Amino acid sequence: MVELRRNRRLAKGVSIAGVGIAQFGAFPAKTTRDIFSEAVQDLLNRSEYGLNISDIQCGYIGNFSADRFEGQAHLGSILSDWIGLTPTPFTRVENGCASSGSALREGVMAIASGLYDIVLVGGVEKMTSVPTMEATDNLASVADSLYEVPAGFTFPGIYASVAKAHMDRYETNLEHLMKVSIKNHHNGSLNPKAQFNMPLEELMQQRIDWAKERSAEIPHWNDANEFLNDLMANPWIAWPLRLFDCAPITDGAACALLVSSDLSRHFTDTPVNIIGIGQATGRPLHDAEDLTSFGATRSASKEAYDMAGINPNQIQLAEVHDCFTIAEIIAMEDLGLFTPGDASRAVDDGRTSLNGELPINTSGGLKAKGHPVGASGVAQAAEVFLQLSGKAELRQVQQKGLNLALSQSVGGAGGTSVVTIYERG
Amino acid sequence: MVELRRNRRLAKGVSIAGVGIAQFGAFPAKTTRDIFSEAVQDLLNRSEYGLNISDIQCGYIGNFSADRFEGQAHLGSILSDWIGLTPTPFTRVENGCASSGSALREGVMAIASGLYDIVLVGGVEKMTSVPTMEATDNLASVADSLYEVPAGFTFPGIYASVAKAHMDRYETNLEHLMKVSIKNHHNGSLNPKAQFNMPLEELMQQRIDWAKERSAEIPHWNDANEFLNDLMANPWIAWPLRLFDCAPITDGAACALLVSSDLSRHFTDTPVNIIGIGQATGRPLHDAEDLTSFGATRSASKEAYDMAGINPNQIQLAEVHDCFTIAEIIAMEDLGLFTPGDASRAVDDGRTSLNGELPINTSGGLKAKGHPVGASGVAQAAEVFLQLSGKAELRQVQQKGLNLALSQSVGGAGGTSVVTIYERG
Secondary structure (H helix, E strand, O other): OOOOOOOOOOOOOEEEEEEEEOOOEOOOOOOHHHHHHHHHHHHHHHOOOOOOHHHOOEEEEEOOOHHHHHOOOOHHHHHHHHOOOOOOOEEEEEEOEOHHHHHHHHHHHHHHOOOOOEEEEEEEEOOOOOOHHHHHHHHHOOOOOOOOHHHOOOHHHHHHHHHHHHHHHOOOOHHHHHHHHHHHHHHHOOOOOOOOOOOHHHHHHHHHHHHHHOOOOOOOOOOHHHHHHOOOOOOEEEOOEEHHHEOOOOEEEEEEEEEEHHHHHHOOOOOEEEEEEEEEEOOOHHHOOOOOOOHHHHHHHHHHHHHHOOOHHHOOEEEOOOOEHHHHHHHHHHOOOOOOOOHHHHHHOOOOOOOOOOOEOOOOHHHHHOOOHHHHHHHHHHHHHHHHOOOOHHHOOOOOOOOEEEEEEEEOOOOEEEEEEEEEO | OOOOOOOOOOOOOEEEEEEEEOOOEOOOOOOHHHHHHHHHHHHHHHOOOOOOHHHOOEEEEEOOOHHHHHOOOOHHHHHHHHOOOOOOOEEEEEEOEOHHHHHHHHHHHHHHOOOOOEEEEEEEEOOOOOOHHHHHHHHHOOOOOOOOHHHOOOHHHHHHHHHHHHHHHOOOOHHHHHHHHHHHHHHHOOOOOOOOOOOHHHHHHHHHHHHHHOOOOOOOOOOHHHHHHOOOOOOEEEOOEEHHHEOOOOEEEEEEEEEEHHHHHHOOOOOEEEEEEEEEEOOOHHHOOOOOOOHHHHHHHHHHHHHHOOOHHHOOEEEOOOOEHHHHHHHHHHOOOOOOOOHHHHHHOOOOOOOOOOOEOOOOHHHHHOOOHHHHHHHHHHHHHHHHOOOOHHHOOOOOOOOEEEEEEEEOOOOEEEEEEEEEO
């Protein structure tokens, strides 16, 4: 057999030269193409040197299932028409909830291949067109349809199993999970594009007003802790996960302009270089060796760190895939940012808060920013770009010398993981 | 604005070093993962120098909609587990019926990017798990779900419009369409993996036996022409398209091993180099400027010819996307293989027959080999590999100096087109 060369170096440098984000939320009157167009328009509006759609040479769209949510497959073609990009090639990538994490990776390779210099990568999902239960069923198709779904598993149950296993093995408790949620909701309150762009106090007040309108018993909560410990405000979804441990159902889109690094200053004064990217698959949870860790994240992050030539302890900011609060905790461990069992304590100590030593999910994360599943991977890249280029406004991390960041996008319960490492250009 | 470099050259040569094909047909007892595994097993069985699954560094799977056909999304992760590839990255690509044509392109770029040397590209579709009408509805999601499907269009109607427009503008007639079908069924009769691996005479006999069993009037046909002109044997589907103008609903899979060209001889004595690849989008048919031609194919083929540095008249063999007979005719024209209006005559004259001057769809094409939509693009590449490497057995083209071939994969009615050019290595 041939001796493999596993150098894993890009033949050409790739940078992010701009990003666009649609408002995240629930928009019954909008279609997938409307929402994606809004993200592309935002990219054009933010463009410093007059980007035109026709400058783009190739595109990728991460989308989990517009075919099931909206009866529209073949989204690359449909969206390219809608944003005026025809005949530029545009390809849909689907890896469950990591779809646009993977779309980003395809865009990076398209440039490194030598074929293109300017590539649009995006992600979109329009999920509120169906009732929540149907959305949950659609999402279950990301799990194993032969061995998990027929046994009654949907994702809250799958991640509840992960949470229970983690609580058994380490000292993780319900309080730790809640603190992930409180942190991410705080960050979301500073992000105008977030689905929950409000502090938890405002969510509490909404719930009180809701009760008043219905002449229901008026709830009383003194603070976010009391609110999140109340069964009415925060019911069990699948023990040990409560409502506020789960990312919401969201309509949303995001996009990023990838360019050859040698051209990046023609597009922006603040490019962000992609210095490492790795992707890996993991066995379905029913067949996994360990419920408290995703092998795919460990493999993907090793590939990304090796490519970047850095160690996990050099990472200064991370956006991780917190589809459930427990997912943020195991991501912190699988990425090597904290030792197994220490992530819960780090959250507890505020070490991952906006101005902690390693801010995590400054955007609000999937939990508060929202989780339009096909869009989440690129939305993470957009947040990293804004933070590293000093454009994150209210939620700008104040850390001096902020230079290296990471994003991690997960499909299913670790079936796919994509890890990307960014450096200020 | 930056001045764009549109050199469109791969940073690194890419070759096909092996292919695998599952039996095409209708297999009620098989799942998507079974069918894909069969294709991968075929690749391993044909391997000349002992390929191991663990040699593969990255993978792509073209699939249109296992989520709708089988309730299984996130197919990259599921299939990688099933064939023992975990944790190797494996990504699903969906561009309608061009899904694995696009997967092939991603594989080419993954190698050219410098990240990988050995990449598996595959395609799979399991379509017979739902009734035919539901399959047709699922396929309609490849068209425009806002402007075409609500007007009553499914693909037979869409391609019937294309056929009618072509008949109006040129001298194309029903006889020409039928001759595409006769040619492709003849080729399919020589391809043991084809869904219709039988001459039309055998299909005629099957129909006669069917009538006998039901005490229906026994049909009499003297030859394939009479058979295909008979309304009982070959009813109208959407005028001017009849049953035998339409590719069937098929379960099937195919895969190809892509490697860095400098390594190809470690895997096979007969590599085939990919010297040009282009992809483009086209506007949906309801919004197209011309019904008799797909702009996406013209754009994609220009990109591919430019990259290969050849002219269309150098192509010696082609596999084109004959989802309907008319689609083969317009592909011949859009690819520049024949001038507009001349393709019908070329078929009539036998110029595209197995031993004509430019054999087209030697595999039997989508029409006779079958059209498991997500698999068709890579299945075309597999046929080209077999022909250029002299391994096509009964249907081996006898042309001396057979060296350059082309494949064209279409999503929808020209929403996406992928054109690949191959040279014997």
